[in-house]
Amino acid sequence: MPLLPLRAPHVLRRGLPTRAAIEWSAIAQKLSDPRARAALDSLRDVHGQLAAEARAYVREPEAIDFAYYRSVIKNKALVDAMESNYKTIAFPTITPEELDAAAQSTELPDELRLNEQETVDELFGQLNEKVADSKARIEELKELIGLMEETRTTLTTSMDEVTAMYPEVEEEIDTEIANLEWEKDTQ
Structure with missing residues (x-):
């Protein structure tokens, strides 16, 4: 499925070739966050897809060979109707200047107007x-x-170091020893 409608080739043809190439590596070097780099890679992929599609639409599409379809389809009236319908289609040509003017137009509602x-x-x-x-x-x-x-303790932390950090523990231990409560906190 193409990313852009068929009318866009006119805009792309005029807009993309005049743009300078994007220095992706220079931008990537400025980013330190892996999420930002992933977002940049995603943007680069989308840009590549758009550029490839723009290159595909540089030329006008090939004309439809209605004579061929008349020769292979039994219903000639159907092909004639499709040909007459096709010839009535008129695609507007939109220039980048028209897009910029439309974006700044006062006729647009505020929510659609671009204000960078x-x-x-x-x-x-x-x-x-x-x-x-x-x-x-x-x-x-x-x-x-x-x-x-x-407050870090390790296997080599002595009881004196623990009681220095937690004086209330020393009082509790002394009380438990005095009351012979050897298994108080083990249950």
Whole structure:
């Protein structure tokens, strides 16, 4: 299934060849997040599909050979009707300038009009929120790591080190020993 309708070749023919080649490797080098690189790879794939489809539609499509179909289909009236219907179809030619003018037209409803600056501002607002959230989360995680490092115990941790970190444990142990509660926390 083609990605673009049949009317798009006129736009693609005029629009794509004039564009400079995209430096995908230069963009990829600037990205450190694997998810961002995956998104860039996906975008590159879609761009490749669109470019391949644009190359496929550089020429006008071949004319339909209605004489051939008249020779192989018994119902000649059907072929004649299809031919007359086909000849009445008129595809509009749309130029990139017309698309740009239509996007800026005041006749369009606001939700259909393109306003790149508002979109960019909105995206940067969302980005700044995410950055602030990430910085706050980083601080929380640093505090958690610090706490975990302070209270870490290993097989070689002595009882004196544990009681220094948890003074309430020392009191509980002394109470259990004094009351001969040897199996208190084992059940």
